Every structure is written in structure tokens, then in C-alpha cells.
Amino acid sequence: MTSFRMDGGTLIDRDDVREFSFNGEKLRGFGGDTVASALLANGRQLVGRSFKYHRPRGILTAGAAEPNALLTIGRDGRRDPNTRATMAELFDGLEARSQNCWPNVDFDIGAMNGLLGPLLGAGFYYKTFMWPAAFWEKVYEPLIRKAAGLGRASYDPDPGYYEKCWAHCDVLVIGSGPAGLAAALTAGRAGARVIIADEGAQLGGGMLAEGSMIGGKPADAVLADMVGELHAMPNVEIKKRTTVFGAYDDQVFAAVERVQKHLAETAINPNRAMERLWRIVAKQVILATGAEERPIVFGGNDRPGVMTAGAMRTYLNAFGVAPGKRVALFANNNQAYQTALDLEASGIEVAAIIDPRKCPDIDYDGKARLIAGAMVRDTAGRKVIKSIAVRHDDGRDEVIAVDALAVSGGYSPIVHLACHRGAKPVWSDEHVGFLPPENCDGMVPAGAVAGNAGIASCFVAGAKAAVSVLGVLGLTGEPASLPGLEQVDDIAQGTVAIWSVPPSKGKAFVDYQNDVTAGDINLAMREGYDHVELAKRYTTNGMATDQGKTSNVNAIGILAQNKGVSPGEIGTTTFRPFYTPVSFGALVGASKGFEFQPVRKSPLHGWAARNGAKFVETGLWYRSSWFPKDGETFWRDSVDREVRNVRENVGICDVSTLGKIEIFGADAAEFLNRVYCNAFLKLPVGKARYGIMLREDGLVYDDGTTSCLAENHYFMTTTTALAAGVLTHLEFCAQVLWPELDVRLASATDQWAQMAVAGPKARDVLAKIIDDDISNEAFPFLAAREVSMFGGRLTGRLFRISFSGELAYEIAVPAGYGESVADAIMVAGKEFDIAPYGTEALGVMRIEKGHVTHAEINGTVTPADLGMGRMVSVTKDDFIGRVMNRREGLLDPMRPALVGIKPKSPEDKFATGSHILKVGDEVSLANDQGYVTSMCYSPSLGHAIGLALVKGGPERYGEEVVIWNGLAGTSITGILCNPAFVDPENEKLHA
């Protein structure tokens, strides 16, 4: 295919040719490729431009830590910006584009930023653009945002489906390299419920890059055997493409599974999640996350063609991709030499091995020239590497022509998950890296993350870790073994710390993704930002989307070197979830669009819809707000008609959303007596009573009616808004305050369809469908009891209560009968001109009647403030709020209290929220007399009316005041009055 694709490659399937595009150019790869391996196979070493300086960048790693090769993959709603090419699996038709380059990745105008380098150094945010201030907003920021940056998110909705799940297991194994596989095999064979999760497309981790033989068998065959055994065990769950990205309290781990992200659009099953967010509850955890190979900080270390040694080995062995034709290796440890051996075994020339160690203790039997005690100081080449400048031990410089450079600065254990809950990793001079904390809080690290080196030793460590956690679980297991492997000790790495090489002309990058150089870190130190957390923020090292996976330890090393202390003394910055970026789609899950939150529909929703209701969202509920008739174009046309029809004829309104609570028990009456401020102990069977609940601080919490349906059986209604709150409050009272009372509570809000039938003809209508006698004598105001309906075919609950102030009933029937009963009432009421009315008309009528809602019950009022002070019992021993309700400040007669308010000139209007002032007073907070809590146009009176909380209100009926609206800039003259605008004598109620 290309000269870069070699023979071999354990992960790719050469019969599965896949076409993809890169910046519009059609290229080919194979099944099993990542985008990165396919690009390299096509000779594309330059894949993007860097964040600040727009430098050409290539592919540095072969895994999750990739800082450079971030591409935008897909288009429209499926466009994923900032996708690591090293993690993205190649599918047929994949479209990938470089980011942060204009007009294109090969010729990028922003590269001139390189010339502005001195302005963009450490702390540039704080320094360069300080003055003049207006320049920041208008000039610098837009420029920088345009020049610097990552991919852009799509504005189109993601058509994919996402979901969230829980999983539970005995042993969670994180990572499936040799340690993870050994642990999963050991625990699985012992019968434990195991989940093994790995971020890769295949299990194997570091074993996937292993080209050599294991115990006389090819490494990939050994791996296949182990994976096959795991698959066959019903108690083992394998989660591939699953990144465990967070460790949380109580052994809960968050993971994201990329279920279909690797599939071509045509292969995506729309009924399957694109990604799944898992929360995994694990009794025991084995952390087998491996180690990250560090780059070395030298001039020009970011030139495309420079790659970590391990990555190069992965591309060679797993993907059959040659990194170049003439390669050099720059490494400070023994393990990296394996890359040179594998390259040579594949017939690639290794031009030189540059090893800063003077006498590396290594059995290297390859052909490459070994230059000990030397360092690569710089690289050259325009868009890809052409040569390296080597500084020999004796100070001599040598330029070596290469087309790729493998780099290895040692290994950083991937300790993130062990530190997410606050523990700090521990520096190890021996390993030249930070190891997991001593106490990993229920996690057992094994393998490279714990400092083990070599497949055999990692495998043995994993098996041993599993045996130890099995013991904690009360299970016994034999450690899995790897046949034919004798050497089980750690391979001696011989790593010698090398944090930076002597400066050269080229920029030496520490953080590739944020373009932070060794110079920046030195500058931060000189300017006093030498604490690791300060240096991080001042230079932005480690703050990019890769969170410094390849850069943090090098930055710490440079700080330590300059201060002459151990990296352990510098310490790390704080590790926080997420380990790698997680899509918003996964975090949002199914909660989007219509599914963003539940929809609550009344049992009468269908009836209301059939009658043309306009619905309004109140919390989760959809309530019918008005019912326009033909010719009504403005909402108030309908509302005014509905009000007039109730006052003159009869209307029907859905009140099912009111909270409904069934209360049972021998002490139910005593309980109610304690939760309401007014008396309930002697409420007789068959009666309803209006009740006010206080909070313990003496202010009103909620109001509603409670009816006694039978001995020890009560039915409470609450306001719609506080249905859940009141139930919770009652449960607290019943369970915590008075557990000795025999009382049981059950929410019945959704079990009953409840409708108000109100108006002078309400009784005439209901008498047609209710079998019982509902005359005023037999069923007076506040009567409440079960009634037989439709000739005995249905039993309902009838309450003679009224929010509108009219002769009114509320009839409750089992929810499933709601619509039929409402229809039947409409039919029965036709001769009386019945019409449905909505919450708007309901609101108008309650203001006309002076009834309060939560517009008035706003958490600052007492019953007295609402004109109901006499309801508060003075004889009861105890009820919630009794003592605090009598505090001096709450008894002040000049407290704001409920009044009605109307304009002096009937044509004047005013708004809710307007403030009340004495006539002639200056507008000031000191002169404020109160404010309008509710207002409406009253069809019954023909002008605007309102309710207000006004200082000393009830004493001031008849007073002229100013209704001041600061927002609208208007003020009118109003008159304070009795809040009961309609039927203050309650004659209609009792009709």
C-alpha cells in the first residue's frame, strides 16, 4: 500500500481495507488501525498545528496521553473535535481534519506566532495584555482566541443516543495489560464477579505491542488464549473501549464506554447507545493502568517524526507501520532498547542510539551505533524531522540524518485513579517516577503502575494482587501463571533522570499541547512561581485537555533540578477526575430534548386537550391555562369569558395537580392537630377544613384543605407547588418528631382525577350524575364524603369547597375514570352552559375573592399577615410553629399585611411587583410601604385589581396610595381595600 506499511501488525486485518479522508484527501487503512496508525502508514507525519505557536506537530504517542494529534472527526451533529488520533479507530468513510491551522496544516499563517514568541511566554495572560484594558476585550482576546485553540464543537444536535448505567462487581480490574489480565484470570477462575475494563479496542494493553515470543509462543497467540478464557467465563464481564475516568467515594468508579463511536455512520444502530456512562460499584479494585512513557525535553523535540519509543514499537508491531527508514533512539533507560531491536528485526535502519548514561548496563546486541553519555540537543527539518544534533560526552557536536526519532525519558506510573480521592503519589528515585500512594483506599496497584517492569513481572504482580483481594472477599484462588516464563523479576530499567538537556536554539517543549517550554518553566521560577501549583497555572503546563500526561513529571523534574531538590519535594499537582476528556453526550445521557426532565400530565390532560386547552408548564406539570373558543384571539378574551361564565353559570376546572395525601391511623387527628396551626382534633367525619401549616419558625409554609373521610382516615390536599415538600415535611414530623403517634401517610396525587365544578348552577349539573342528595341541607358548605355516581357504577369523593368563591364542589374520581367523568359532566352541564376554565381564570377568581397562593405565602408571612391570625389556635398545647409565631417581631401591627388594591381611575393598570408609597412621599426604600403580590383584570368588576402586602394594611382600607413601577417608569394612584372584592359576605359559598 505505502512504503511505510510493513509486514505483520497483530491488530490489523489486511482483508478489511478502509477508506478515509484526512483534510479532504482520500487515504486508505485497514480494519484495526487507529487514525494515527493509518496516517503514519500513509506517510503523514505532520497532522496538526500547535496551540500557541502553530508549530507543525506529529503523532507523539500511541495511546490516551496523546498531546499533539488532536483531530476533528466526523461532521454535522456527529462532529467530535479534539479527538485523539491515537485513540480513534479507523472506520470506512471516516473524515478527519486538522485543527488550529489556516489556511491549511501545511501552510499556516498563524505560524507567525512563532515570531511573537517572546510575547506569549509564561504568564503572558497576566503580562502582555494588561494595558490598555479596552485592548484586551476588543483586540487581544479575539485575536488570541482566533489564533490559539482547539477544534470547534458542532452547533448541530448530536443524533446519537447516550445512556447511563450502574454495574456491580466483586473485583474491578482497570487495565488489561499483563497485570490486569493475570488479575482477571485469577479472580475469574476463583468465581468472583469480575469486570475488566480497558480503554483500548482490544484487551492486551502493553502486550499488544509485544513483538517477541512469550514462553515459546508468539505474544499475540498467548494473549488470544487469555482473552478467550476470560470471554468463556460467565462471571467475567469484559468492557473494551471503556475508560475508567474517575474514582469516587465508596468504591464507585465512573467509566465511559464508547459503544459505537468506532463505527461508520451506516453501521450505527440508532437504538443502541453511542456511549455509555457507567458507574461501577466494586468491592475490590485492581489498578493495572500501566505507565506512561515520558518524552525528553530538548530543542525541537516537537518536530513531527519525534515519537516515544514505546509508541514507535506499538506502531511497528501492532499496526505494521514503519516510523521511518532511518531512525534514531534517544533513551535514558533499558526498556527503550527493545524498540531499536524490533526496528532492526523489521529491517529498519537504526542510525544511532543516543544514551545520556555514560555506561548503560545493557545487553544490546543490535547493529545500531550506541553513543553513550550523549544527548540530542536539537532537531532540524521544516515540517518533519530531517536530522538530529547530538552533543557527545566530550562536548563535540554531531549531526545525524534521520527521518524519525524515538524518545524515552523513563516511565510515569498512571497513578491518577489512585489519587482522585486526595491521596498523593510517592516519588521513587529507583523508578524515577511517582508511584501510587501507600494507601490506595481499597485499590491494589499491580504491574507497571506499581513500578513493575517487563511482561512476566507485571503478570506475576497482577496474579498476586488478585489472590490478595480474593482473600478479602473470602474467596481462595490460585495465581494465574504464564507458561514458559522463567524470569519473573522486574527487568532492570536503569533509568537515570534527565529532565532537560542543555539549551539550544530550538524550543524545548515540556507541555506539547499548551506549548509550554523549559524556558517558560525557568521564567516562572525566576519570577517566583516556583510552587508546583503556581508554576502550573502561570505557565499553563498540564492544563490542556491531556492534563499533562506526558508533561507534568518533566515539569516537576525541571523545577526540582533548578531548586536542587528531589522531585518528591516538589510534589505533584492535584489529580482530579476526569482521567481523559468525556463527551457531554455521555454525561448528559438520555436527559436531553423532550427527555430532559419528566413530563407530568394530569389524568384529565386528554380531556383538556380535546377541549382546546392551552397548556402551561408549572414545574413538571402541564396545566390547562385557558380554553379558547372560536374567534378568541387574545388569551384574556378566553379568561374573561371563563370567569364570567363561572360567576353566572357554571364551569369545570382540572385541579388534579393539587398535592393529595392519604392519612391513616389512630392518631391521625392528633397528628393533623400538630402540623396545622388551627384546630383539627374535632373535625367530624364527612367534613373538610381549610388548614394552614406553619414552619417551626412561625411563618406560613403551605395551606390546603383536609377532609375526614372516615374515622382515622383523612385526605389532605396541598398546593401544587409544595405537594412533594409537604409530604416530606409530614414524614419528618411523623417519623422523627412524633414516632409514637400511630399515623401513616401515602401520596395519592396521581391516583385521583379531581375537578372543580363551580358556579351558581354547579349543583344542578352534579345532581345529574351523583346519586346521593347534594342539596344544601344534605351537603352543606365544607361537606366532604364519598358519593355514588352514575347509578352506582362509580364511587367518587365529593368536597364542597371553593377557591373561586362561588357555589362549588370538587369531585375526585380514580385517575383512570377522570376523562370519562369530565366528559360526562360536560354533557350534563350543556343545558346550564357549562364551560371548562383554566388556571388563569382560577387565578383571577381567587384574587377577586382575596384567596392567597404562594405569591402571598412567600416565606415571610404569618397567618396574621394574611388576615388569618385568628385561625392560629391559642388553646392547643403544641403545633409546629406555635412558639416562634409569637415572637415580638411577628406580632408587630405595622408588619406588611394583606390588602386588596385597586386603581383610583378604573382605566388605570398596574403590575405585580409594583411598590406602594404614601401619596407625596419620595421614592425611597425608607418610604416603601409594601408591594403588589398578585394582580389581574377583574371581569366581574371591570377594572384591574390586586393583592398586596402593605405595612399595617388592614387598618388602611380606603387610603389612597401611589402604585410605583420602577421598571416601567410609571406610577398611578391606587386605593387600598378589603381583599375580598367579590362576595365579601360569603353568600355565594353557602348558596
Added chain:
Amino acid sequence: MSSLVKCPHCGSRPREEFTVRGEVATPRPVAGADESIWFDHVYLRDNPRGQHREYWHHSGGCRRWLVLDRNTVTHETSNVVDASTLKAEGRA
């Protein structure tokens, strides 16, 4: 914050199922208790660093009120009991 809370009735359940009310304050005073005792009950709250005895409601589960210790430093929760047991101990 604990990711899982051990409800004595339902077992280990995700914390999203619970609603926190706040500190277990002084017991609710008896009728006729001095006003100052009421003030303490209604308003006086500690803000300790460390163990904090709190009311939690298993609102998305068994709907029982629970009492537990939450460590305000580590967010660990422990000693979860049904809150109805407090009254008998004179603590509610």
C-alpha cells in the same frame, strides 16, 4: 460526598436518592419550654470540621428519615440509623 449511603432499610444506595435536611439540632422542645430553648432548636447550628450528625431523607427510596454522621472533611458517611430511634434517646 459519599457516593453510596447505607440505608438501614434499603442497603447501599446512590446518594442521588437522598435529600439532606441538615444538622440534627437540639431536640424539639416540649410544649411550654422556654423561648431561648426554642431559639436554639430552630436557629442554633454547629458547623464542625469533622463528624456532623445530619438528617437525610431517603426520598427516592423507602422515604424514611435517617440520621447519619457525615465527616465534613472526608465526606464519608457512617452510623446510619432510622431517625425514629432518636426520640427515644431524647435527641429529636
